[in-house]
Amino acid sequence: MKRNFFDVSRWVFWILVAIMGILTLPYFKNGLYNDSKINEWVKNFDTIQPVPLQDTLIEIDTTGPVQDTLAYAFKVWDWHDFEGKWHSIRFKFPVGSLDSSMINRIHSYEYKPLYEHDKRLLRDLIRQMKDEINEANLDYFGALEYVCSSIQDIPYTLVVSEPDGCPCEKKFGSFSAYCRVQPDGQGCCEGVMPFGVYAPFEFTYKETGDCDTRALLAFTILKEMGFDVAVMVSRSKHHSVLGVTKIGGPNNAYGRNAFGKKYYLWELTNPDWRFGMNVSGNDWYADLE
Amino acid sequence: MDHKLKLSTMNLGKYIFGVREEYLAKVEEKEKGRQFLVYNNLTIMFFTLVSFSVIAGIVFGLMIFNHWLIALGIGVFLGAICFILLLLMFFLNMTTNYQDLYLTMTEMEPTFEEYEKLEIENWTDQKALIETEKRKSLLREANQIPNFDHFHFSSVITSTIKVILILIISCVVANSMEFLFFYGSINDSLMKIKSDPTINACAQHPLTEHNSELNDKIVLAQWTLEMLKEDAEHPFIFIKSRSVLLTMQVLEMSLGNWKILLDVLFALLFLTPFVLLKKSREYAGGLFLKEVALVDISHSLMFYLLSERERRKILKHIKEHYDYERLAIKKEE
Numbered sequence: 001m002k003r004n005f006f007d008v009s010r011w012v013f014w015i016l017v018a019i020m021g022i023l024t025l026p027y028f029k030n031g032l033y034n035d036s037k038i039n040e041w042v043k044n045f046d047t048i049q050p051v052p053l054q055d056t057l058i059e060i061d062t063t064g065p066v067q068d069t070l071a072y073a074f075k076v077w078d079w080h081d082f083e084g085k086w087h088s089i090r091f092k093f094p095v096g097s098l099d100s101s102m103i104n105r106i107h108s109y110e111y112k113p114l115y116e117h118d119k120r121l122l123r124d125l126i127r128q129m130k131d132e133i134n135e136a137n138l139d140y141f142g143a144l145e146y147v148c149s150s151i152q153d154i155p156y157t158l159v160v161s162e163p164d165g166c167p168c169e170k171k172f173g174s175f176s177a178y179c180r181v182q183p184d185g186q187g188c189c190e191g192v193m194p195f196g197v198y199a200p201f202e203f204t205y206k207e208t209g210d211c212d213t214r215a216l217l218a219f220t221i222l223k224e225m226g227f228d229v230a231v232m233v234s235r236s237k238h239h240s241v242l243g244v245t246k247i248g249g250p251n252n253a254y255g256r257n258a259f260g261k262k263y264y265l266w267e268l269t270n271p272d273w274r275f276g277m278n279v280s281g282n283d284w285y286a287d288l289e
Numbered sequence: 290m291d292h293k294l295k296l297s298t299m300n301l302g303k304y305i306f307g308v309r310e311e312y313l314a315k316v317e318e319k320e321k322g323r324q325f326l327v328y329n330n331l332t333i334m335f336f337t338l339v340s341f342s343v344i345a346g347i348v349f350g351l352m353i354f355n356h357w358l359i360a361l362g363i364g365v366f367l368g369a370i371c372f373i374l375l376l377l378m379f380f381l382n383m384t385t386n387y388q389d390l391y392l393t394m395t396e397m398e399p400t401f402e403e404y405e406k407l408e409i410e411n412w413t414d415q416k417a418l419i420e421t422e423k424r425k426s427l428l429r430e431a432n433q434i435p436n437f438d439h440f441h442f443s444s445v446i447t448s449t450i451k452v453i454l455i456l457i458i459s460c461v462v463a464n465s466m467e468f469l470f471f472y473g474s475i476n477d478s479l480m481k482i483k484s485d486p487t488i489n490a491c492a493q494h495p496l497t498e499h500n501s502e503l504n505d506k507i508v509l510a511q512w513t514l515e516m517l518k519e520d521a522e523h524p525f526i527f528i529k530s531r532s533v534l535l536t537m538q539v540l541e542m543s544l545g546n547w548k549i550l551l552d553v554l555f556a557l558l559f560l561t562p563f564v565l566l567k568k569s570r571e572y573a574g575g576l577f578l579k580e581v582a583l584v585d586i587s588h589s590l591m592f593y594l595l596s597e598r599e600r601r602k603i604l605k606h607i608k609e610h611y612d613y614e615r616l617a618i619k620k621e622e
Contacts, residue, residue: 006569010330013561016554017337023470023551033474035481037542042482045491045510140490226503228495246490 071095077125077204079153082145082274087132091125093201101201106193111212111231111288115220118200125204126224133225141247144266144275147221148242152271156185157208159198165190181207185270212240214268219288230255230263230289234281241279242266243286252276255284263289302328302577305335305376306383312580315429320576327571331379334562338375341558342458343368345465351527352468352536371458375562378451382566383578385444391582394428401593409594410601417594425587429579448567455559463555467540467548468528476529478539483517 022028073095078088094100104117119126129150133143158175160166166188167177176182179189189208192198196210200217203209209217215231219242222229230243232255243255243263252275253265263286265279302308308328313321346367350360412420468475482488492510494503516532519525530536541548566572607613 006327006565006571009561009565009569013334013558016558016561019554020341020466020558023466026473029470030474032547033471033543034545035474035478035539035543037545038478038482038539041542042485042487045485045488045506226494 079150081149089128091128093121097121098205101199105199111216114199119220119224121201126221151214151218151268154207155181156269157187159189159192159196159210161193161196163191211269215240215242218242230286232284233287234284236283237281253279257286301332305332308577316576324577339368339372341462342371345462348465348469352533355526387578390578409598412598421587421591425583456556459556459559463552479529
């Protein structure tokens with residue numbers, strides 16, 4: 001029996017050596033190697049990924065069991081994308097967000113504080129949009145269209161800072177005194193201080209907004225997803241659009257930032273407007289990036 | 290059968306384990322052949338493992354330094370280290386087995402008592418040698434199948450250390466051999482990563498101010514592509530990556546559980562000779578070690594007889610020429 005132990009062990013050893021020898025030969029090992037996981041791994045480098053945020057609104061009582069002490073409300077954000085497909089996202093936000101967003105807006109004289117403040121309020125919406133993008137396995141441009149279509153699907157509403165700014169006649173149309181979404185896009189909201197723009201959360205809540213309100217919301221969502229985007233402004237046209245990098249070509253309208261970096265322009269005020277359509281004006285610059 | 294015959298007539302064991310043929314002079318031819326076979330196998334196993342280690346060193350040398358001469362140097366170096374470590378562990382096992390045998394077969398006190406009654410002071414050297422050989426034969430017959438218990442608590446600790454050491458070596462060798470087995474496929478995967486649009490887009494993405502997670506990805510993508518960039522003056526010789534860790538990650542992802550299986554097989558390969566030495570009766574308690582122990586025991590007995598003979602001669606001389614009683618016995622005051 002003891003001799004058997006030697007013989008068995010000896011054969012085990014040499015069989016193992018033979019296996020190693022066979023593995024050095026081609027064709028015998030192809031079944032073992034499967035690089036499909038590498039494709040999954042590479043997907044992790046997609047810049048459209050969840051963004052960790054420091055949410056100061058969620059208060060955590062560290063003296064007791066950890067719990068979310070905030071009360072939440074819900075809002076449905078739904079739209080038809082450019083292909084006519086219906087999307088609907090029910091997202092949560094802390095109760096009091098609208099007031100918080102409005103108060104912050106009244107004291108802000110630039111786009112940046114609005115973005116910084118409201119990106120936290122929109123965290124759940126952005127997360128869910130990212131999840132849908134990932135589930136649908138959309139590419140870079142597909143993800144941009146997904147987000148922009150959700151904003152372009154909302155009819156236009158003019159937003160002005162003057163307390164009695166509505167109704168009014170503008171070069172681009174007549175606007176009524178109703179601050180609400182109207183199918184013809186002729187709504188008008190007055191007294192939106194300090195410079196006639198709704199904060200991103202206000203826009204998602206009220207679904208009324210004009211060019212810079214839309215550009216700012218698109219910027220907020222896309223920036224948090226990791227896209228290189230900007231809010232582009234033209235003084236001559238009194239207009240704002242979204243600026244995006246990495247897409248676009250020589251025939252597309254673009255603006256630049258202070259360092260000369262190109263942002264291609266994406267008009268967001270109309271559901272029929274697609275990327276690549278001409279945006280007039282030659283003084284576009286990045287106001288927020 | 291031819292293989293068996295050859296292995297049982299060659300004596301490769303003498304080059305590594307000192308299996309000298311004169312030790313087995315009194316052993317039957319069949320048993321002698323078996324012992325040669327056993328130790329020849331162990332020697333070939335030993336050299337096989339060392340060869341694997343040399344190849345492993347060359348593989349790692351090529352991956353790290355991308356230079357044949359340095360790789361060969363590392364191969365020789367790693368091979369030498371494994372040669373010494375494996376030899377040390379084999380010898381430690383054999384020494385333990387030998388000591389067990391020696392202690393089991395040696396019960397010298399009763400033997401010495403027998404000689405106290407005999408008048409060995411007049412024995413010649415030849416007579417002492419004959420007596421020793423007679424005792425040796427008796428001992429050989431009495432321990433045809435030596436029986437002893439290996440277990441001691443200290444052996445648990447030493448065995449654990451040895452096994453860990455062997456596993457470390459096997460782990461190093463296993464990884465390098467896997468690189469060797471699959472280097473073609475690994476290179477294909479690395480090229481795929483290098484040309485992947487997602488990772489390239491990520492690497493070109495500017496660092497953002499607010500998104501540290503994205504920044505980490507950008508930095509990792511840039512590093513990955515940097516590791517895959519080939520220097521035109523020093524093209525890759527083996528694996529088309531400058532990072533062992535990146536290559537390892539690709540290998541792990543691609544092989545999945547097969548890698549674990551291959552690692553286990555290599556561990557088994559390295560542990561087999563160790564287990565054989567520890568557990569096989571043909572090594573632990575085999576005829577070779579038994580004969581070595583018998584030689585040592587007979588040497589001890591021979592020198593005991595010679596020294597005892599001289600002691601008695603001197604004692605007799607003292608008793609005849611001196612007042613031994615007065616010298617040796619202390620009188621009571």
